[in-house]
Amino acid sequence: MSFRGVLVPVATPFTADLAPDKGKFIALCKAFLAQGVAGLAIFGTTSEANSISGDERMRLLEQLVASGVPAEKLMPGTGGCSITEAVVLTRHAVRQGCGGVLLLPPFFYKGVSDDGIFAFVEHIIQDVSEDGLKIYLYHIPPMAQVGFSVELVGRLHGAYPDTVVGLKDSSGDWSNTEALIKAYPQMKIFPGSEIFLLDALRAGGAGCITATANLNARMISASYKCWQEPGADARQQTITKIRKAVQTIGPLVPVIKSYLALKTGDPGWSVVRPPLIAMPEDVVVELDKELTGLGYEFPGVT
Amino acid sequence: MSFRGVLVPVATPFTADLAPDKGKFIALCKAFLAQGVAGLAIFGTTSEANSISGDERMRLLEQLVASGVPAEKLMPGTGGCSITEAVVLTRHAVRQGCGGVLLLPPFFYKGVSDDGIFAFVEHIIQDVSEDGLKIYLYHIPPMAQVGFSVELVGRLHGAYPDTVVGLKDSSGDWSNTEALIKAYPQMKIFPGSEIFLLDALRAGGAGCITATANLNARMISASYKCWQEPGADARQQTITKIRKAVQTIGPLVPVIKSYLALKTGDPGWSVVRPPLIAMPEDVVVELDKELTGLGYEFPGVT
Numbered sequence: 001m002s003f004r005g006v007l008v009p010v011a012t013p014f015t016a017d018l019a020p021d022k023g024k025f026i027a028l029c030k031a032f033l034a035q036g037v038a039g040l041a042i043f044g045t046t047s048e049a050n051s052i053s054g055d056e057r058m059r060l061l062e063q064l065v066a067s068g069v070p071a072e073k074l075m076p077g078t079g080g081c082s083i084t085e086a087v088v089l090t091r092h093a094v095r096q097g098c099g100g101v102l103l104l105p106p107f108f109y110k111g112v113s114d115d116g117i118f119a120f121v122e123h124i125i126q127d128v129s130e131d132g133l134k135i136y137l138y139h140i141p142p143m144a145q146v147g148f149s150v151e152l153v154g155r156l157h158g159a160y161p162d163t164v165v166g167l168k169d170s171s172g173d174w175s176n177t178e179a180l181i182k183a184y185p186q187m188k189i190f191p192g193s194e195i196f197l198l199d200a201l202r203a204g205g206a207g208c209i210t211a212t213a214n215l216n217a218r219m220i221s222a223s224y225k226c227w228q229e230p231g232a233d234a235r236q237q238t239i240t241k242i243r244k245a246v247q248t249i250g251p252l253v254p255v256i257k258s259y260l261a262l263k264t265g266d267p268g269w270s271v272v273r274p275p276l277i278a279m280p281e282d283v284v285v286e287l288d289k290e291l292t293g294l295g296y297e298f299p300g301v302t
Numbered sequence: 303m304s305f306r307g308v309l310v311p312v313a314t315p316f317t318a319d320l321a322p323d324k325g326k327f328i329a330l331c332k333a334f335l336a337q338g339v340a341g342l343a344i345f346g347t348t349s350e351a352n353s354i355s356g357d358e359r360m361r362l363l364e365q366l367v368a369s370g371v372p373a374e375k376l377m378p379g380t381g382g383c384s385i386t387e388a389v390v391l392t393r394h395a396v397r398q399g400c401g402g403v404l405l406l407p408p409f410f411y412k413g414v415s416d417d418g419i420f421a422f423v424e425h426i427i428q429d430v431s432e433d434g435l436k437i438y439l440y441h442i443p444p445m446a447q448v449g450f451s452v453e454l455v456g457r458l459h460g461a462y463p464d465t466v467v468g469l470k471d472s473s474g475d476w477s478n479t480e481a482l483i484k485a486y487p488q489m490k491i492f493p494g495s496e497i498f499l500l501d502a503l504r505a506g507g508a509g510c511i512t513a514t515a516n517l518n519a520r521m522i523s524a525s526y527k528c529w530q531e532p533g534a535d536a537r538q539q540t541i542t543k544i545r546k547a548v549q550t551i552g553p554l555v556p557v558i559k560s561y562l563a564l565k566t567g568d569p570g571w572s573v574v575r576p577p578l579i580a581m582p583e584d585v586v587v588e589l590d591k592e593l594t595g596l597g598y599e600f601p602g603v604t
Contacts, residue, residue, distance in 0.1 A: 050384065
């Protein structure tokens with residue numbers, strides 16, 4: 001099985017003292033599956049994964065699987081700056097039965113070579129040494145700076161065609177996503193925003209993995225499922241407008257979490273770990289007016 | 303006690319299978335102390351700290367202290383992208399008796415606010431809650447992108463004057479280092495390169511913490527100790543020329559490690575963890591010719 005469709009990089013709820021809120025997290029994951037998404041890309045950028053230690057992530061994953069969420073629907077982020085940490089997290093995810101992992105490149109050193117990133121990924125594959133390992137490369141140059149070039153993706157997929165099976169492209173650059181889809185039709189390529197969903201599907205892409213699915217999973221999933229039905233362009237326009245309203249008003253992660261707090265009436269949703277900072281309420285009240293005008297309906301978190 | 307003088311961000315030797323080489327690491331640390339440095343900033347950028355897991359770093363630190371190296375001479379890097387990991391590493395370093403810690407800002411999210419970085423550091427200080435904690439902020443925008451602005455340094459030092467006691471400035475921008483020294487004369491400010499050593503000392507800085515001390519600890523330490531003696535400018539010129547030769551020929555960490563391999567005749571020194579890549583031998587042979595012409599003498603690693 002490989003992933004196809006809309007995946008949510010699930011926001012990680014925290015308690016007031018900044019511990020992961022297991023109960024809210026599990027409920028949120030189940031809500032998204034009920035809203036029709038194909039999978040859960042937990043521990044991504046929107047999940048504040050790099051603000052959560054490896055041990056905390058492994059415990060949360062175990063609790064999520066134990067709660068009955070099917071592990072094959074999970075694509076946890078398991079990257080890190082060190083091969084040792086990435087190996088531990090990746091092996092753990094495979095042994096939990098996860099359908100795939102989303103792998104960041106090592107992102108501390110800048111200006112590193114493709115050879116160095118290739119060696120990093122290869123080392124993880126060889127050290128983890130599990131047949132069930134399915135890697136989705138995570139290209140997000142706005143945050144990681146270090147990225148997977150189109151050529152490097154080809155080298156990795158060529159060397160490990162059954163393991164390096166897909167990519168999430170959060171470059172925000174459609175021409176890069178399109179180049180990847182055209183170059184590697186066997187791979188599952190996901191743009192990192194629903195703005196490119198219809199374009200990606202028409203070009204041969206696999207769906208999208210998008211932060212704003214935390215707010216709009218039902219509508220984005222419907223757009224995916226009906227993309228060959230009449231009205232696809234109109235549906236795309238609506239989800240694009242909603243996405244743009246959200247991403248324009250402030251930094252994506254705090255906006256999403258503070259908006260969840262507004263819509264649920266539970267201020268606990270707005271808690272982020274430093275260095276992120278929660279949004280002032282007036283900003284999300286403003287966003288709410290704008291979204292309502294666009295026909296948006298909050299699908300809930302439980 | 304606070305640090306003053308030349309500190310080495312000690313290169314971390316690895317075995318052929320990329321495990322930390324404890325024996326070589328301890329010998330190297332002892333060699334630098336014998337060569338006259340004031341302290342060891344282990345687990346910095348040159349140490350490939352972010353390529354080494356937290357558990358590996360804690361074990362190495364324990365082994366180093368157990369080997370008889372005085373803990374008060376150690377300033378380990380204990381930063382990370384997550385408060386949970388930074389708290390564990392920082393508390394561990396304090397309990398091992400380290401004279402200070404070098405704290406990176408969280409470096410995954412970009413474009414974060416000073417308020418967010420302040421909250422990150424404050425959370426660590428409050429959570430660690432150890433009187434012995436002495437934080438040296440680690441400003442290295444070429445790698446971390448996220449940095450400590452001059453104003454933010456003042457806010458942190460103002461709020462925690464007995465805890466936030468110093469800073470390493472690896473911006474490479476002397477005007478920034480000078481602004482910090484002038485603004486916060488009570489703090490120990492270390493430029494991240496010996497190129498600025500004499501300028502820093504004359505302005506009121508505390509010394510330097512520099513990658514190339516891995517190759518040239520004796521000469522840089524002598525420049526520090528005799529900075530008010532005749533010939534200081536000439537000595538500064540020599541160490542500056544040597545530094546520039548090293549940093550111009552290739553990426554600093556692989557150049558330093560491959561050069562150690564050349565000078566010791568032990569190829570094991572050249573091993574780096576991905577995403578870094580060892581330097582070709584001809585590059586360091588070329589460097590060796592250049593350094594010899596500048597009057598450089600290799601002080602040894604044992």
